[in-house]
């Protein structure tokens with residue numbers, strides 16, 4: 575009789591018993607069955623023990639890290655459940671499926687429990703984070719640091735405001751200008767020292783970078799629409815070295831008024847009003863004779879020092895007066911060249927350095943600061 579035949583005969587004597595773990599086969603003639611039943615009970619007890627321990631660990635895991643440690647301890651390669659599976663070799667072959675099923679059921683149960691707890695912890699963490707990060711939409715927004723108007727721009731807008739109030743228009747012209755409009759039409763002949771290559775940037779024989787904004791006014795005169803009341807602000811160029819009071823690029827505001835019966839009194843009245851609005855109502859003005867090729871007579875206007883009121887201080891270098899602008903009655907030949915009848919029309923004109931006004935008004939002692947655009951400087955005005 576070989577082993578298989580013995581097995582076959584023995585099988586006939588097997589009996590089955592219903593237990594709460596399912597149907598257990600009692601192989602009466604196999605001495606291993608005794609061990610099996612004992613092992614079965616031990617494994618069942620062990621699994622119950624693991625189940626209770628896992629439940630306790632999982633329930634007690636207050637964060638995902640602890641929960642993950644529990645997973646490793648129960649289900650990992652060196653985990654408790656794996657240890658039970660490894661002990662399966664001691665279980666009778668025909669009974670292994672049942673034990674295997676029990677182990678798998680427990681594994682699934684623990685996995686479900688881990689997953690549920692994980693979800694619960696995650697949503698609790700999310701809720702806590704949301705509660706912490708609550709945004710109060712009624713709080714004022716953080717303000718971005720805003721840019722700042724350049725002191726030149728502030729001075730320009732102030733001058734524009736004053737002259738617009740006096741009925742003037744603001745008219746701009748080209749920075750690259752014909753020699754004719756920059757010089758010739760303003761009574762500056764070819765051999766005039768202002769036209770020296772040392773003083774002016776030439777593009778070619780005919781074009782140049784304007785040295786004054788007068789060209790814009792000549793263009794306006796040529797249109798023949800009279801009367802004219804205009805100011806022309808803009809960038810101008812001179813071949814100068816940079817220092818505290820000079821720059822090869824700076825800004826000018828010129829003004830022009832042409833009408834019938836305009837006199838030097840109109841010039842004085844207008845520029846006095848301008849000075850009072852710009853430097854304060856107490857400002858006095860003084861006109862000194864001067865010379866410009868494009869005006870006759872010509873003058874320079876001083877204002878009483880707005881720091882000391884005219885007594886003389888460091889600001890006005892003890893003079894009591896500060897030079898502000900050049901002006902005069904438009905030269906008859908300048909009117910003629912732009913086809914305006916000098917017998918019917920008269921006019922006055924003036925030119926102001928914008929930087930000069932800004933430096934004075936805001937007490938800046940070096941013009942170079944105006945072109946560095948350091949916000950710490952700019953935001954002071």
Ligand code: 2NL
Pocket residue numbers: 760788791792828829830866868869899900901902904905908923924925926
């Ligand atoms: C200065 C002062 C001045 C003018 C500019 C002017 C314009 C026309 C006709 C006549 Cl279209 N004059 N402008 C007049 C007087 C002075 O500027 O210091 N310039 C170098």
